[in-house]
Amino acid sequence: MTASPLSPSLSANALMIRKLDTIFPLSNDEKQALMELPIQLVKIDTGKDIVRLGERPQQSCLILKGFTCVYKLSVGGKRQIMALHVPGDIPDLQSLHLEVMDISIATISACTVGFLQHVDILRMCERHPRLTAALWRETLIDASIYREWLLNIGQRDSYARVAHLLCELLIRLRAVGLVENHAFDLPITQEEMADTIGISAVHVSRTFQALRANGLIETTRTRIYLPDWEGLKEAGEFDPLYLHLRNAP
Amino acid sequence: MTASPLSPSLSANALMIRKLDTIFPLSNDEKQALMELPIQLVKIDTGKDIVRLGERPQQSCLILKGFTCVYKLSVGGKRQIMALHVPGDIPDLQSLHLEVMDISIATISACTVGFLQHVDILRMCERHPRLTAALWRETLIDASIYREWLLNIGQRDSYARVAHLLCELLIRLRAVGLVENHAFDLPITQEEMADTIGISAVHVSRTFQALRANGLIETTRTRIYLPDWEGLKEAGEFDPLYLHLRNAP
DNA sequence: CGATCGCTTGATGTTGATCAAGTGCGGTGG
DNA sequence: CCACCGCACTTGATCAACATCAAGCGATCG
Structure with a gap:
């Protein structure tokens, strides 16, 4: 990961709010809480792993620019991409409650991502229980997409x-x-x-x-x-x- | 659904606790809260839908006996089974935060299931925030299984x-x-x-x-x-x- | 300006689908 | 208790979708 840390940005939080708002209605109060969530911006080249199978990250990443993929390798070395993520998505939000990564995540184009510390997310959720529901819902929609992809590939x-x-x-x-x-x-x-x-x-x-x-x-x-x-x-x-x-x- | 309601049971809550405890460490306090969760038992024959695509259930079901499957049909009428669920599982826990069902769930053997009202679950989670994390984690593991199945079918x-x-x-x-x-x-x-x-x-x-x-x-x-x-x-x-x-x- | 990467094209091979006809077991009813 | 029926499974034959291999092409980039 050729990371070049940037200064905290305005638009990262705004993008996260915009995306979340498409799946869950946010109050002004909740939007304000999201605006205050610390996000550390990083640029990553094409074809780099952001996080790898087996790791135990303390943070999740928000895609700001570019595409990423979730993938696993079979024993024979064949790669299955289980998910594609686009700006606004949080591909590894699951790591908030699943300590060990069961997948790897890589960039498939030049990306800008923002890292959200788990402790910050959890603190925000404590204060705003509806944001817990919003993020939970986001992971449930990820799961729904996996289901649809199973239908797609299987049938x-x-x-x-x-x-x-x-x-x-x-x-x-x-x-x-x-x-x-x-x-x-x-x-x-x-x-x-x-x-x-x-x-x-x-x-x-x-x-x-x-x-x-x-x-x-x-x-x-x-x-x-x-x-x-x-x-x-x-x-x-x-x-x-x-x-x-x-x-x- | 040929349902024959039974009296609330002891073992339904105990099974739920046993299963949850395999993925998330529960305190005695939390186990007690789970024991007090109202569960309505129902027997269902083989091959019946428990819930269908498009519905908006107010409850989730806990499998007590038998197997169920999550499925969708393609336009051509082909069926993809996206998940198999066994005793202890809650196949439609997702409906807690995803109003409209995007899948159907059916029994593949004679089953006993317990229905958990969403309002009861939500009230319990309010009082015991760690149980929110436990149930969220359960849905995240469902998603992890979907990912593995994508690898299985795809590669x-x-x-x-x-x-x-x-x-x-x-x-x-x-x-x-x-x-x-x-x-x-x-x-x-x-x-x-x-x-x-x-x-x-x-x-x-x-x-x-x-x-x-x-x-x-x-x-x-x-x-x-x-x-x-x-x-x-x-x-x-x-x-x-x-x-x-x-x-x- | 060559090298590389991604895409294209053609030829051949293989996995698994489909179709069709049995077989055996369990359950049902006489 | 036995005969029958139906469903799940089996078996064999043929077929189609897609994989694999190999070679060539074109655009982008150092």
């Missing part, structure tokens, strides 16, 4: 899997204002996407081509455009219920 | 998938005293196992035969014996870290 073919993942990313990124006209930055290689949905990288390439041919996606190097939202939703059997957003899209 | 072949699932069930059942000499009741059809690990029922049958041939399992109608625990663990790449048990097996 759908590769075409639907890719379509579903793209639908989910659009909705999640839109919630934090990172989508313009059904287009967004997607700093993820086909190999990473392959490890995410359980197919080979070669087959991701072929599947992308099929989606392009059907007018469901248009891609440039790091950006993706979804010209036919209804068509993509249907292809991916996508229903955003499982994201539990307050203002359901 | 391992059918032989390893079955082996892994059997290893997990042994450990989880042992924690609640339902294993004798590496043998336990397994009231699950091969079709259900197929929907759990994302392969076809026919292939489950063949995989079982391969495991039998290698001396890793012996089965009767409803019971399974694991004669070569080390061998099975290796076949399933099983490491129980992700179950976050206090007395790691």
Whole structure:
């Protein structure tokens, strides 16, 4: 981790509030408490581990910029990516109550993250019990996404899997204002996407081509455009219920 | 749900305490609070839904006897089972903070379950903040199991998938005293196992035969014996870290 | 300006799906 | 107590989706 500590920022807390507010209604009092939560900013290069399996972190990280992934390796060395996280997410919030990491978390693009000390979070939650519920709810939505991904990988073919993942990313990124006209930055290689949905990288390439041919996606190097939202939703059997957003899209 | 309400029981609360205590150290005070939690017992036949996608339950259910599964259907009608739950588990604890069910839960054998009203749970948690942490932790372990299952389905072949699932069930059942000499009741059809690990029922049958041939399992109608625990663990790449048990097996 | 990385393309191989026809066990009813 | 029925499981044959291997291409970056 090539970390360059910065000074505490305004916008980190604001982003956290914005994200939390999409899943749980926050009072002004609670927003104020969140604004006062100390956050230490760090920049991290692409492809670095933020935290590793087996570690016992005293902090959780808030993504401010870039994408990260949660992953595990099988004995044969194959990688499964269990989750992708985008700005506003706290990929290892679970470590607040699960001492030993059962996963690793890595950046898949250049990232800025903010570290939240567990002691600070716990103190805040003591004073504001509804914030406990809000953060608990956030971890429950993570679990809901895992469930949907199990359905995706277990039962759908590769075409639907890719379509579903793209639908989910659009909705999640839109919630934090990172989508313009059904287009967004997607700093993820086909190999990473392959490890995410359980197919080979070669087959991701072929599947992308099929989606392009059907007018469901248009891609440039790091950006993706979804010209036919209804068509993509249907292809991916996508229903955003499982994201539990307050203002359901 | 062919429900026949029974009188409040002693053992339901005791089972809940026993299970929680395997993942979180409980004080006598907290155990007392759990003993006082009202639990309404209900018997449910095989193959009935306990709660369905889209519902907004005011209660969660504690499994006392039998197995249940968490599932979703794909548009094509294929079923993915995302979780199996055994006595001591609370399969829909998430509904405490996620109003709308994003999954359905069904019995896969004759079950006795106990219903816990959300208001009662919340009141108990207010008075005993460490119990909030304990229950939160329980939902985090559910999420950890989802992650491991993603790795299982996404990266391992059918032989390893079955082996892994059997290893997990042994450990989880042992924690609640339902294993004798590496043998336990397994009231699950091969079709259900197929929907759990994302392969076809026919292939489950063949995989079982391969495991039998290698001396890793012996089965009767409803019971399974694991004669070569080390061998099975290796076949399933099983490491129980992700179950976050206090007395790691 | 070469090197590297990510993507593409084609050829071949394998796992596991699907279809279809049995088999055996347990439970049910006569 | 026995005969029957149904369901779970088994077995064999064929097929499809996707993996793997290998080579080439194009853009980005030092």
